[in-house]
Amino acid sequence: MEDGLLYYPGCTLKTKASDYEESAKAVMEKLGRPLVEMDDWYCCGAVQSLSTDDIMHQIAPIRTLCCAQEQGETEVVTLCDMCFNVLRRANTRAKENEDDLETMNEFLDEDPDYEGNVETYHLFEILRDMKDEIEKAVKRPLDDLKIAPYYGCMLLRPSEVAIDDTEDPQIMEDMLELLGAEVIENPKRTECCGSYHTVNRSDIVEKRVEDIVGRAVEDGADAIALSCPLCQFNLDYHQRATEFEVPVFYLTELMALAFGLDIGKEIGMKKHRVEPNALLKEKGYME
Amino acid sequence: MAENEDEEQEMIEIFAMGKKYEVPKGLTIMTALEYAGYKFVRGCGCRGGFCGACATVFRKKDEYKLRMDLACQTAAEDGMYLVQLPFVPAVREEYDIEEVDPEEHDNVLLDYYPEIARCVSCNTCTKSCPQDLDVMDFVQAALRGDIERTADLSFDCIQCGLCTIRCPADIKHYHLAQMARRIHGKYNQEYSDELQKRLEEIEEGKYDEKMKELIEMCEEDLRERYEERDMQGEEEG
Ligand code: FES
Numbered sequence: 001m002e003d004g005l006l007y008y009p010g011c012t013l014k015t016k017a018s019d020y021e022e023s024a025k026a027v028m029e030k031l032g033r034p035l036v037e038m039d040d041w042y043c044c045g046a047v048q049s050l051s052t053d054d055i056m057h058q059i060a061p062i063r064t065l066c067c068a069q070e071q072g073e074t075e076v077v078t079l080c081d082m083c084f085n086v087l088r089r090a091n092t093r094a095k096e097n098e099d100d101l102e103t104m105n106e107f108l109d110e111d112p113d114y115e116g117n118v119e120t121y122h123l124f125e126i127l128r129d130m131k132d133e134i135e136k137a138v139k140r141p142l143d144d145l146k147i148a149p150y151y152g153c154m155l156l157r158p159s160e161v162a163i164d165d166t167e168d169p170q171i172m173e174d175m176l177e178l179l180g181a182e183v184i185e186n187p188k189r190t191e192c193c194g195s196y197h198t199v200n201r202s203d204i205v206e207k208r209v210e211d212i213v214g215r216a217v218e219d220g221a222d223a224i225a226l227s228c229p230l231c232q233f234n235l236d237y238h239q240r241a242t243e244f245e246v247p248v249f250y251l252t253e254l255m256a257l258a259f260g261l262d263i264g265k266e267i268g269m270k271k272h273r274v275e276p277n278a279l280l281k282e283k284g285y286m287e
Numbered sequence: 288m289a290e291n292e293d294e295e296q297e298m299i300e301i302f303a304m305g306k307k308y309e310v311p312k313g314l315t316i317m318t319a320l321e322y323a324g325y326k327f328v329r330g331c332g333c334r335g336g337f338c339g340a341c342a343t344v345f346r347k348k349d350e351y352k353l354r355m356d357l358a359c360q361t362a363a364e365d366g367m368y369l370v371q372l373p374f375v376p377a378v379r380e381e382y383d384i385e386e387v388d389p390e391e392h393d394n395v396l397l398d399y400y401p402e403i404a405r406c407v408s409c410n411t412c413t414k415s416c417p418q419d420l421d422v423m424d425f426v427q428a429a430l431r432g433d434i435e436r437t438a439d440l441s442f443d444c445i446q447c448g449l450c451t452i453r454c455p456a457d458i459k460h461y462h463l464a465q466m467a468r469r470i471h472g473k474y475n476q477e478y479s480d481e482l483q484k485r486l487e488e489i490e491e492g493k494y495d496e497k498m499k500e501l502i503e504m505c506e507e508d509l510r511e512r513y514e515e516r517d518m519q520g521e522e523e524g
Contacts, residue, residue, distance in 0.1 A: 014431040015394045042408045042427050060408035111410065 005126065006073045007035035008064060010083035011043050017080065017229035017250075019271045024079050024123060024252040026263045031133045033126065035077070040067040044086040047196070055103050061090035062104050065118045066111065077121045079252075081154035081228035084122040088161040091120050122155060122163050123252075124171050124227065134178045139260035141180025144283040147254065148184040148221035149173055150212065152231040153192050166190070172225060172251060179258040184221040188212045193234040205234050206241040213244045222279055223247040225254055237273045247276035257285060299365040310363065316356075317341055319363035320371065329374045336360040339445030342417075342452075345369050355415040355449045375448030377459045380466070387470055394432040395470065400463045403430050405456035412450035412460055418443050422450045422460050429463055435475060437467035 005028065013021040028035050041064045049057035064087065068076045078084045094101045095116045105113040127134065149172035156166045164171045169190065176183045191212060194205030213235060216224055226232055227250055236248040249267065257264035257280075265286065269275065280286035297312040301319055308323040317331060332340035341358040348366025363369070380399045389395050397403060403426055412422035421440050428436035441464030450460040488494065501509070 009431070011431040014433070015397075040424070042423075043404075043406060043430050045407060046404075056407055056409065060406070063408045063410075107409070109410070110414075 001036060001073060001075075003032055004034045004036040005077045006068055006071070006075060007037050008041050008068075008076045008078045008083065008087065009037060010041075010078060010080045011046075012080055012082070012229045016233065016271060019267070020079055020227070020229060020232075020250040020252060023250060023256045023263055023267060026261050027252045027255045027259065028123075030137055030259050030261060031130055033130070038064070038067055038076070039071055042067075044083045046082055046086065048086050048089050055100060056107065058090045058093065058100070058104055059107050061087045062094060062114050063108065063111070065091060065094075065120070066108070066114045068118045069115060070112060074117055075119050075121060077123055077126055079123050079227065081122070081152065082230060084120065084163075085154040085161060087120045089158075091116075091118065092160055122227075124155070124175075125163050127175060128171055131174075131178060134175065134255070137259045138179060140258055140285070142176075142254060142258050142285075143180045143182070144285075145181045145254075145279075146184050146220055146222045147176050147181045147225050147249075148186040148189070148216035148219065148223075149176060149251075150186065150189050150193075150216075150224050150226040150231065150235065150248075152190070152226065152228050153195070154228055156190055175251060176225060176254070179254060181254070181258075184216060184219050186216055186219065186221070188215045193228075193231045194238075195230060195234070198230070198234050198238070202238065202241070205238050209235055209238040210242050213239060213242065213246055217244055217246060221246065222283075223249055223276065225249050225251045227251055232272075239274060245274050247272065247274050247279055249276070299363065301363055301366075302368045304370060305368075312365075314363050315359055316343055316345065316361050316363050316367075316369055317358040320358070320369060325371060327371075330372060331359070334359045336417075337445060339447035340374070342375060342447040342449045343370070343372050355417070355453065357417045357447060360417065375452055377448060377451045377462060379459070379462045382466065384469060384473055387466075389432075389434055389470060389474055394430075396429040396432070396434065396437065396463060396467055399466060400429070400459060402457050402459075403463060406430065406458060407456060409455060411453050411455065412458070415449040415453045417447060417449065418445060420444060425464055425467075426458060426460055429467060434467050434471050437464060438471035441465075441468065 009021060025035050042060050044064065045057055045060045065076065078087060094104060094114060101114065101116060151169050151172065156162045156164065156169060159166050173183050188211065192208065193212065194208040197204040223246060224235060226248065232248055232250065239245065253267040257267055267276065277286055298309045299312045301308055301310055303320055303323050303325060310319045310322045314322060317327065321327065330341055332338035336357055336359060343358040344353050344355050346353060346368040347364060382399055387395050392398055406426050408423060410423045416422050420443060425437045425440035428440060444461055444464050446461045448461055454460065
């Protein structure tokens with residue numbers, strides 16, 4: 001693929017997190033490396049399986065990597081942290097463990113075997129190597145905004161698949177600086193948001209949100225930036241149980257805003273609970 | 288003894304519910320079972336591969352794998368193990384078609400069939416489909432809220448249910464897909480003026496005479512008419 005990046009969306013980006021997909025597509029188009037969706041792809045399974053005999057659960061992500069292979073590609077980029085984590089862990093296992101790969105291929109049966117030659121990336125890893133392009137694309141620096149980055153778990157743990165230092169990541173801080181924003185150091189940035197407890201134990205998630213958002217506010221943040229759709233949902237939606245009303249952006253939404261893209265005008269309007277218009281108006285980013 | 292003028296009918300051996308029978312070669316699984324004396328009360332309909340009532344499982348000689356297909360469309364082979372399968376009563380969700388506007392839901396198919404999120408991409412459904420549909424692919428399309436793709440990929444589904452009885456995740460593929468096609472038809476596709484016109488014509492009795500003529504025809508004439516029919520219909524009416 002010339003300049004484009006083979007893109008694996010995952011299901012959430014097509015439903016709850018369409019804000020993320022739209023802004024990321026616009027941003028990458030602008031940066032000259034458009035996201036090109038795979039011809040075929042499958043749900044990754046959303047959570048890495050923890051059972052001992054779990055090869056069956058690796059088939060879904062491996063099947064998607066096979067699709068990339070059959071398309072003649074060697075790299076796949078994802079936006080969702082969960083998908084990224086599942087794909088990279090399954091891939092690492094297949095690459096490093098011949099026996100497991102063989103069993104996976106037996107499960108794949110009549111379909112083509114996975115040869116283990118595809119690399120999986122999170123969008124942030126691509127953006128990390130595009131500092132010059134990002135700097136050049138900034139039209140409207142975010143210098144009136146104080147942003148606290150939030151990583152959650154899936155980008156950093158376990159360390160074999162981490163995109164950055166597990167204890168002291170800087171990837172988002174660096175990018176926010178390029179956008180001109182004031183970065184709020186956030187000691188809670190690698191703590192868990194409560195994850196799937198959101199399904200039946202919202203009390204747990206609410207405590208986490210209180211803690212994480214509370215600390216960001218205390219340190220003076222206007223907003224939070226992240227990339228995981230589940231973290232976004234939890235930190236955004238569950239603020240309703242707290243006293244806070246802090247917008248939670250996908251980093252790509254802030255990029256779209258800083259690049260002055262059309263889509264920047266409607267960021268966070270479609271799927272976010274805490275609407276960012278008040279903040280963006282106050283700071284003069286929106287009419 | 289002198290050989291018969293007519294060629295002797297070649298026979299094959301099948302096992303029905305474990306019991307050995309000799310049946311003529313060239314029968315389908317369905318007719319072979321009937322030849323052996325089994326009566327189809329359910330699990331049989333059109334006998335033409337369209338209704339999907341006759342889903343069955345079988346084993347071939349010297350194979351350990353269970354195979355699946357339509358009993359009315361699959362030739363019985365020597366050494367086959369056959370069964371009569373109870374029909375497929377998978378649970379169908381009830382919904383009011385007026386209340387499933389895809390614009391009003393994040394993912395309306397997932398709301399009604401949440402078990403599709405359990406798909407582990409094993410592809411067993413695709414392998415069991417007698418219509419050769421990409422069953423797993425349409426389940427995956429449903430999971431990501433792509434109603435059009437679900438409807439398109441499942442268009443030739445005859446609702447036999449083989450995918451569903453084989454699925455380790457309890458997904459009801461064929462009901463899910465039917466819902467997708469209904470939603471797609473109602474909310475995404477253009478309304479057909481021609482259809483409305485035709486319905487009105489029927490109500491007004493425009494075709495009553497012709498219908499009566501057909502009803503009174505003898506089988507031979509009917510067959511001739513059927514064979515000479517125009518598949519596309521003429522431009523005007
Ligand atoms: S009886 Fe109708 S499809 Fe076989």
